[in-house]
Amino acid sequence: MALKLMKGNDALAEAAVRAGCRFFGGYPITPQSEILEYLSKRMPEVGGHFVQSESELAGISMVHGAAAAGFRTMTSSSGPGFSLLQEGISYIASAELPAVIINVQRYGSGLGDIFQAQGDYFQAVKGGGHGDYRMIVYAPASIQENVDFTTLAFDKADEYRNPVLVLSDASIASMMEPVDLPEMHEHDPNKSPHAAKGKGNGPFKRITSTMYYIDDFDTYIKTKYDNMAANEERWEAVQVADAELVLVAYGITSRICKEAVMLAREKGIKLGLIRPITLWPFPAKAFKALPDTVASFMTVELSPMPMIQEDVLLSLDTRKPVHNFLAGMNIPEPIDIVEKAADCIKQTAKGACNG
């Protein structure tokens, strides 16, 4: 298979097309606008539909409609636009329809700014919309993973009949790397088991029932999300077998941490890395499998305040220090991560560490 050099956003969009996505509705916002630009050209080529909607709210509602009609469907946004999608995501989850949502993270609350960040973590993994639902959240760290996890997201959305989120960021969006694209997959909307085709004819043709709560809905819906939590954890563990301190980072930050681990090992500092690939379900199993040598952790995050720390603490059976390297709006340097980690290892040995 010939490799192709592609930009993150373009590769993600092409992966959606190849997964059989034939409806996209969404609104442009930096740093994800290339997804729309790409699909506006590509969708007509494959007989699909691309709509630049009048707002994010309209876009996600169109996606809801396309999903109900049996289509593989996707929308994409960033920052304030992702906030506007939340109501629609909650509705799609409630209707138990498959859809893929992309959030290419940018910095800050409010308008924020257009550069890379990881500040949407809570909104992505703790449920940004109202009510009782969860989404599998994939965190790609390369252009190839943008392709692989977008493909997987469509499959998992169908499997669980639930929206699935791919959480990219501005740096993965704009950089280029070689990718191996999958074969084209066709999806027949009419063969989707959930496709609403209507019953009867005439003025009272019924498309769907007005109330969808079945008997013992609570148990039913809890079981669905429990199954997702139990079966969908994914992670990568790097050099943890004898590690004293384990870094925890996802997405682009995890690659900087991998470099930090290699650098530390050259200096004889025993660092390891757990990279959550699914942010929900958070890979708790990865932490339970760690050896006793691990005395502490350090999350490395592109945000000014700790977020993953909370989920690391919830994943530990015994209380161990969880420190943070908070890079905020700056790309961290591997050497700075190593130095802070080395300091934390010393402090942990003494029984204290600040931040």
Place this chain on the structure above:
Amino acid sequence: MNSIICSGFGGQGILTAGLILAKISMDGGKQVSWVPSYGSEMRGGTASCAVKVSDTEIYSPFIKEMNTLVAMNEASVDTFERLVKPGGVLISNATLIQGRTFRSDIKVVEVGATAISEELKNIRGANLVMLGAMIQATGLFTPEFFADGIDAYFDAKGRNTPLNRECYMAGVTAAEQA
């Protein structure tokens, strides 16, 4: 692992130079990453891209200190010269960067890329002249392999001209003589 920064004014083809380097390196069996400068630089002023070329997995795609700097304008030297690793290579566009004292612990190759591309009547090929000088000075690939890659790159876009290869080869020659 080779870390290369290409830097210049927006419009000098600096992102394309990095892209061509990444593409040919990929076709040559290397691991590659290409990261553009991002944000306000895209809207004027100096633009740059960071390219990594490696035989092994590339962890961080970002570059702080580089093996090679391709500097198309003065501002690029101001920003990045101090970050070239000792023993590294700096390709300087001598048409626009003149009368400067460079660091003595790096190899500096001064090539009048803009003037050469004008002489060859391919003014947008100054970036290819710089690439020629860079390949010659670093030995990253053989000059001929890379020249074929440049032809393949523009052929695939359906808009190649012999002038592209000429510009590139002029860069190779200039670096040989420098």
